[in-house]
Amino acid sequence: MNEKPFLIDAAVGNSRLLATLTRTGEFQRVFWPHVDGPQLVHRLIGGVSVGGAPVVWQDDSEWEHTQAYERDQNVLVTRSRLGALALVAVDAALPGRDVLVRRLTFTNDSTAPVDVRYALYQWIRFDENPLYNTALFDAASDTLVHFRKGSFLAMGADRPLSDVAVGQPAGVLRDATSLRFGGGAVLHGDVAGAAVWELGTLAPGQTVVLSLFWALSGSIGQVRELLGQVRATGAEALLAQTRAYWRNWLSRARPLGVTAAGARAPYLPGIPADPATPGQVEELYRRSLLVFKLMADEQTGAVIAAPEFDPAYTACGGYAYCWGRDAAYITVAMDLAGYHDLAGAFYRWAVGVQEPEGWWMHRHYATGAWGPSWGLIQVDETGSILYGMALHARLHGRNAFIRTVWESVARAADWLVGNMDPETGLPLPSTDLWEERTSELTYSAGAVYAGLQAAAEMAEAVGEGARAGGWLAAAAALKEAILRECVRDGRFLRGRRLQAAHGPLRRTGPKGHPIFEVDEDPTADASLLGMATPFQVVPYDAPVMIRTAEHLVDTCWNGGLRRYDDDHYRGGNPWVLTTLWLGHFEAERGEREKARQLLDWAVARRSSTGLLAEQVDPVTGAPVWVVPLTWSHAMYVLLALKLF
Numbered sequence: 001m002n003e004k005p006f007l008i009d010a011a012v013g014n015s016r017l018l019a020t021l022t023r024t025g026e027f028q029r030v031f032w033p034h035v036d037g038p039q040l041v042h043r044l045i046g047g048v049s050v051g052g053a054p055v056v057w058q059d060d061s062e063w064e065h066t067q068a069y070e071r072d073q074n075v076l077v078t079r080s081r082l083g084a085l086a087l088v089a090v091d092a093a094l095p096g097r098d099v100l101v102r103r104l105t106f107t108n109d110s111t112a113p114v115d116v117r118y119a120l121y122q123w124i125r126f127d128e129n130p131l132y133n134t135a136l137f138d139a140a141s142d143t144l145v146h147f148r149k150g151s152f153l154a155m156g157a158d159r160p161l162s163d164v165a166v167g168q169p170a171g172v173l174r175d176a177t178s179l180r181f182g183g184g185a186v187l188h189g190d191v192a193g194a195a196v197w198e199l200g201t202l203a204p205g206q207t208v209v210l211s212l213f214w215a216l217s218g219s220i221g222q223v224r225e226l227l228g229q230v231r232a233t234g235a236e237a238l239l240a241q242t243r244a245y246w247r248n249w250l251s252r253a254r255p256l257g258v259t260a261a262g263a264r265a266p267y268l269p270g271i272p273a274d275p276a277t278p279g280q281v282e283e284l285y286r287r288s289l290l291v292f293k294l295m296a297d298e299q300t301g302a303v304i305a306a307p308e309f310d311p312a313y314t315a316c317g318g319y320a321y322c323w324g325r326d327a328a329y330i331t332v333a334m335d336l337a338g339y340h341d342l343a344g345a346f347y348r349w350a351v352g353v354q355e356p357e358g359w360w361m362h363r364h365y366a367t368g369a370w371g372p373s374w375g376l377i378q379v380d381e382t383g384s385i386l387y388g389m390a391l392h393a394r395l396h397g398r399n400a401f402i403r404t405v406w407e408s409v410a411r412a413a414d415w416l417v418g419n420m421d422p423e424t425g426l427p428l429p430s431t432d433l434w435e436e437r438t439s440e441l442t443y444s445a446g447a448v449y450a451g452l453q454a455a456a457e458m459a460e461a462v463g464e465g466a467r468a469g470g471w472l473a474a475a476a477a478l479k480e481a482i483l484r485e486c487v488r489d490g491r492f493l494r495g496r497r498l499q500a501a502h503g504p505l506r507r508t509g510p511k512g513h514p515i516f517e518v519d520e521d522p523t524a525d526a527s528l529l530g531m532a533t534p535f536q537v538v539p540y541d542a543p544v545m546i547r548t549a550e551h552l553v554d555t556c557w558n559g560g561l562r563r564y565d566d567d568h569y570r571g572g573n574p575w576v577l578t579t580l581w582l583g584h585f586e587a588e589r590g591e592r593e594k595a596r597q598l599l600d601w602a603v604a605r606r607s608s609t610g611l612l613a614e615q616v617d618p619v620t621g622a623p624v625w626v627v628p629l630t631w632s633h634a635m636y637v638l639l640a641l642k643l644f
Contacts, residue, residue: 008627015294028041031307041122050115069609074294100214101212131189144195152220166187169190169191254337256285281603289337302366318371321365354408380441389409453475491544528548540585541589576635580602587642604621611627614629
């Protein structure tokens with residue numbers, strides 16, 4: 001049974017350390033030393049005792065909460081109220097140091113004095129494992145420490161602890177709630193710890209500040225040293241340094257020149273009646289760039305799809321992995337927005353994790369290890385990475401970059417050429433981009449076409465003309481096959497040779513010929529927009545493309561664009577990235593007003609903290625799954641840059 005909500009309300013991090021939080025300010029998960037883990041928080045929550053009463057933890061219904069990021073910052077502010085006591089929590093991860101900072105400001109808004117204590121409860125399971133953990137009170141540094149093998153987390157404050165306890169989780173929570181502590185100073189197993197700070201009696205209108213720090217490192221000496229440094233500097237100065245870091249980060253971005261949109265007739269049902277303001281458009285653009293940095297692992301260059309929220313795979317297959325597909329779109333957005341260093345780091349990482357045959361595995365951990373998989377080869381990913389490499393070379397590094405990735409490019413392109421079905425001329429069946437079926441997918445063929453074109457472009461740049469000619473010929477043959485095999489009734493099919501669902505290819509036909517569940521799959525699918533944007537297999541105004549897009553909208557629009565007709569995943573809701581994909585198509589064919597309306601649609605469907613989800617409710621527009629999805633933010637950035 002899932003013990004935490006799936007939806008994430010906010011995240012802070014520093015590209016090594018990533019923490020997700022609920023709307024109440026509870027730390028939901030903390031990933032370290034990579035942005036995909038290991039994850040170490042089973043529960044980490046604060047609470048307040050007023051007048052000696054039991055602690056009211058911040059997820060209790062007695063509290064009222066609002067939450068927002070500081071403008072243009074990866075600094076989160078959670079404003080809470082318990083009766084007349086106001087509490088403001090400011091959370092951030094320090095750039096360059098594996099430390100979380102929480103600055104708590106308590107204000108007595110009543111007309112009478114109140115006695116206030118703050119309690120913290122933390123149940124730490126390194127690597128989400130209940131075994132071999134230890135919790136202890138380290139008197140030498142006045143900290144609550146958790147460790148397992150070579151991982152240490154130490155929590156301390158800018159004022160001495162009043163009480164502290166370690167022990168079995170249920171007992172520690174009970175004791176902390178009642179403020180009656182017992183037990184020893186160290187215990188191992190599946191253990192928790194709690195700490196209390198007496199903040200004194202607050203007069204009416206009086207404010208008191210408590211700052212907490214969580215330091216992570218590989219030894220007790222290192223976390224003690226880290227805590228000593230941040231305590232000496234102080235939370236205010238540390239937060240000021242953090243804000244300056246993020247201001248500098250955004251100063252590197254390509255600026256937008258957003259103009260106000262006038263009155264309009266809605267393009268499709270569900271489009272906001274009032275256009276987004278230029279400020280709202282730019283704010284989401286900058287928030288998206290901040291998300292990119294949080295999801296990019298600085299040690300390796302990998303970029304994850306989203307912070308993990310379902311580690312037990314109770315409702316999906318997990319999201320905190322690096323997919324070549326998602327990352328290709330994300331790094332193209334990074335490149336066009338001016339963050340060539342992040343994009344280049346990803347491609348260097350990609351070279352290192354490529355399979356010897358030339359293809360890229362379904363998904364990886366940030367470390368480069370294979371991630372859990374249900375479709376090892378998804379051929380569009382290999383094509384997409386080549387496509388992104390060529391664009392990166394055009395924008396940054398040119399021939400010098402190409403030479404660093406050349407062997408990888410050549411292996412990938414040669415593998416793509418050899419991975420064709422001799423009967424159809426299309427790439428052999430592989431798992432589709434939605435990871436739900438295996439077929440000779442039209443979108444995948446388009447990605448391979450673009451990848452071969454990209455490889456040829458890079459080959460020409462470094463004097464490999466013969467290789468370029470061969471790959472261009474293969475791309476031309478593939479385009480002919482796509483137009484011959486994947487077009488029916490004037491529009492693109494989703495694919496050919498759809499295999500039996502959730503089963504291997506059946507080879508029971510005459511003379512061993514394969515039998516397919518469906519030979520031609522006519523399902524309307526948003527990915528078919530990729531045949532024009534970004535892969536340019538056909539022009540945006542080609543009749544087959546116009547007919548495909550019209551059929552897609554007629555079939556899949558439901559307050560936003562669903563992935564495909566009869567989509568059932570998590571209720572078959574509209575997806576943010578597919579709706580923005582339609583915006584890209586409209587922009588490219590000159591329908592800029594329609595494209596702007598689809599951009600505004602996304603602005604109107606930001607979460608309460610300004611993040612873009614994977615899916616939204618078709619009626620309310622509220623996020624219903626995966627927040628934030630990095631690919632959604634990438635599609636927004638790409639469309640914003642296209643329009644402004």
